[in-house]
Amino acid sequence: MSRAGRYIWLAFLSLLWTGAIWARSGWKEKVKKYRYCYIDSVYWWSSERSTRVVVRLKAGRPYTAYLLKNPPRLCIDIERAVLHPPKRTWSIEDGLVHRVRAAQFSPAKARVVLDLGDVRGYNIFSLSHPDRIVIDLFPKIPKPSQGEPSLVRQLGAKVKRIVLDPGHGGRDPGAIGLWGIKEKDVVLDICKRARSILLRRGYEVYLTRTRDVFVPLEARTAFANQKHADLFVSVHLNFSRNRMVSGTETYYLSFASDREAKELAAFENATASNRIGDIEKVLKRILKNTKIKESRALASVVQESLASRCRRKDRGVRSAPFVVLIGANMPAVLVEICFISNPKEARLIKEGWFRQRVAEALADGVERYASRLAAR
Structure with missing residues (x-):
């Protein structure tokens, strides 16, 4: 046997020996x-x-x-x-x-x-x-002709099915504010109130959770897709180390618009991803669709309704790479109602009448968006 043949035979025996060890383990x-x-x-x-x-x-x-x-x-x-x-x-x-x-x-x-x-x-x-x-x-879908309105605008008059997403839940309490206020409990109550209002106005409304249970972030948009929802609204409460910070802000899915947006996304994504950079790589492939423009428009209308009805500081519409919005087949936004780290806003959000006002503002924003689409 040649020297090369011996080396090949020894390598083969070594491979068999390694495989046998792994097989036994x-x-x-x-x-x-x-x-x-x-x-x-x-x-x-x-x-x-x-x-x-x-x-x-x-x-x-x-x-x-x-x-x-x-x-x-x-x-x-x-x-x-x-x-x-x-x-x-x-x-x-x-x-x-x-x-x-x-x-x-x-x-x-x-x-x-x-x-x-x-x-x-x-x-x-x-x-x-x-x-x-x-x-x-x-x-696979047929490509729309140039100048054709987006699918969402074509179906604007048929915005009837809405999914509300109470953030966090179960083992994930979300933000914990002054006096032990838990984000997961408050947003669930607000979403239930908003659902009742929208149901009375003739909409179909679904919640991603109806009780205190943990729901993975990727399951929330998947649930909305399964329900063939026309809109997806994820509801949250904000938190800051600075107790003086207050106000309402609404987000749509895109790259972080500023440092604060990136920090907030890191907190909201805490049960999902270790690094914002990984999610932003995904966004480069995802953001080539018509829903981003419609989501920005939805965010604008909802933000306007919340800021005016609830009389909170208007922190504007922002963008951030929230995992909970990835993969939604409909316009999708994430709302941060107020800061439970701020004494005044924490007192307000504890009150039932203020939560009802927030729910009405959310319902009004959704309805105004649907009306504007129908009028186009």
């Missing part, structure tokens, strides 16, 4: 001893305009995603990850995704494959607390 040992993560579960939401698939992990790990053809599929290779059992399949069959398959591709790598239908494109990003990979897939 169970998946639990890999997780504990070698600090591997393992794929916990896969879940999804489907609507006519998108499908969101979430791969939940027990620890964050680097991954690589790429598209393959014949048949079309999206492959995601997750480094230093194990799967137990070593092969799993989840059937979706919603037109965009046929199924999700996961397998142990190599001793040190797990592969998740989405078998695709008629897909135009996808967005993928990672979140933490808990760690997961989120994939949004979009169907």
